[in-house]
Amino acid sequence: GQNIDQPTEMTATEGAIVQINCTYQTSGFNGLFWYQQHAGEAPTFLSYNVLDGLEEKGRFSSFLSRSKGYSYLLLKELQMKDSASYLCAVRDRRGLTGGGNKLTFGTGTQLKVEL
Amino acid sequence: DGGITQSPKYLFRKEGQNVTLSCEQNLNHDAMYWYRQDPGQGLRLIYYSQIVNDFQKGDIAEGYSVSREKKESFPLTVTSAQKNPTAFYLCASSVLSGNTIYFGEGSWLTVV
Numbered sequence: 001g002q003n004i005d006q007p008t009e010m011t012a013t014e015g016a017i018v019q020i021n022c023t024y025q026t027s028g029f030n031g032l033f034w035y036q037q038h039a040g041e042a043p044t045f046l047s048y049n050v051l052d053g054l055e056e057k058g059r060f061s062s063f064l065s066r067s068k069g070y071s072y073l074l075l076k077e078l079q080m081k082d083s084a085s086y087l088c089a090v091r092d093r094r095g096l097t098g099g100g101n102k103l104t105f106g107t108g109t110q111l112k113v114e115l
Numbered sequence: 116d117g118g119i120t121q122s123p124k125y126l127f128r129k130e131g132q133n134v135t136l137s138c139e140q141n142l143n144h145d146a147m148y149w150y151r152q153d154p155g156q157g158l159r160l161i162y163y164s165q166i167v168n169d170f171q172k173g174d175i176a177e178g179y180s181v182s183r184e185k186k187e188s189f190p191l192t193v194t195s196a197q198k199n200p201t202a203f204y205l206c207a208s209s210v211l212s213g214n215t216i217y218f219g220e221g222s223w224l225t226v227v
Contacts, residue, residue, distance in 0.1 A: 004157075031214060042205060042218035043158070050214075087157060101146065101209045101216050102173075105157035 004106035006088050011112045012078055020073045020109045022088035030093040033103065034062050034073045037085045046073065046086075075111075083113045118142065119219035121206050127227050128193070128200065136191045136222045138206035147189035148207040148216065151175060158205060164189055165211060193224060201226050 003025045012018040024032070031050040035043035049055055049064035049071060061074040075082055085108040092102050119140045128134045140147065146165050150158040160173030164183040178197025183189055189208075193200045206219040 033214075033216075040203075040221075042220050044218075045215050048214045089158075101148075101213070102160065102163060103158075103216065104160070104174075105150075107155070107157040110155075 004088055004090060004104060006086075006106040006109045008107070009110045009112070011114060014078055014080060014113055014115055016078050017074065017076050018078060018111065020075070020086050020088075020111065022071045022073070022106060024069050024071070024088070024090050024106075026069075026090050026092060026104070028092040029066065029090060031091040032062075032064055032071050033089040033091065034060075034071075035087040035089065035105075037087055037108065039085075043087055078113050080113050080115075083111060085110050119206055119208055119217055121204075121219035121222050123222060124220065125223045125225075127225050129227060131195045133192055133194050134224065136193070136204055136206075136224070138189045138191065138219060139187055140189075140206075140208045140217075140219075141187060142208055142217065143186070144208035144217075145186065145211045146209045147183070148209075149173075149179075149181065149189070149191045150205045150207065152203040152205060152221075161191065200224055 005023045033048050034046040037043040047062035054063045059076045064071045087108045088106040089103040122137045148163040149161040152158050159175050161179050162181040164170035167186050170181050170183050180192045204222045207216045209216045
C-alpha cells in the first residue's frame with residue numbers, strides 16, 4: 001500500500017515564502033506530483049518530480065528525495081490567490097502494463113495567505 | 116476547446132436510486148479515471164481505464180460501476196449499494212506515457 005502525509009493547515013503572509021512538506025511510503029514509486037485546488041474546483045497541475053532534486057517553475061518549486069521518501073513544494077512571493085489546498089500525489093506504475101497514471105493523493109494542505 | 120466535460124454539476128439522489136455521472140473528453144487520451152473527494156480529504160481512486168472496453172478497480176470501487184465503450188466517454192454509476200455517496204466526484208484523463216492528469220470540473224452528488 002501507500003501512505004502519504006502532509007500538514008493539514010498552514011498560514012503565511014502575503015509576499016513571504018512557504019514550504020509545504022510531503023512524506024510518503026510506497027513501493028513501485030514512479031513520480032510525485034503537486035496539485036493546487038481551490039475550494040469546490042478541480043485540482044490543477046503544479047509540478048512533477050521523478051528524479052532527486054529541485055524543479056523550478058516561476059514562483060513555484062518542488063523538491064524530491066527518493067531515498068528519504070520526502071518532497072516539498074516551495075511557494076515564493078505569496079499572493080492572496082495562492083490561498084488553496086495543495087495536494088501531494090504519488091504515482092504507482094505497478095500493474096499498469098500499458099502505462100497510465102494511477103495516483104494516490106494525500107489529504108492536502110490548506111494554505112491561508114494573510115495580509 | 117479541448118478538455119474534460121462532466122455533467123451534471125450538481126445532482127441529488129434519493130435513497131435506493133442509481134445515478135450516472137457523465138464524463139466526456141476530447142483530448143484523445145487513452146486513460147481515464149474517476150476520483151471521489153470528501154470534505155477536507157484528498158482524492159481517492161474509484162475506477163480507472165487504460166483502453167476502450169477495459170477498466171480496473173481502484174481503492175474504493177464498492178458500490179460503483181463504470182463502462183468504457185468509447186475512448187471519449189467514461190461514465191460512472193453510483194449504485195444503491197454505495198451507502199455514503201455524498202461527495203465531490205472528479206473525472207480525469209491522461210495519455211498513457213504522459214506525466215500529467217487533467218481533471219474535469221467535478222460533480223457534486225448529494226443524497227436526500
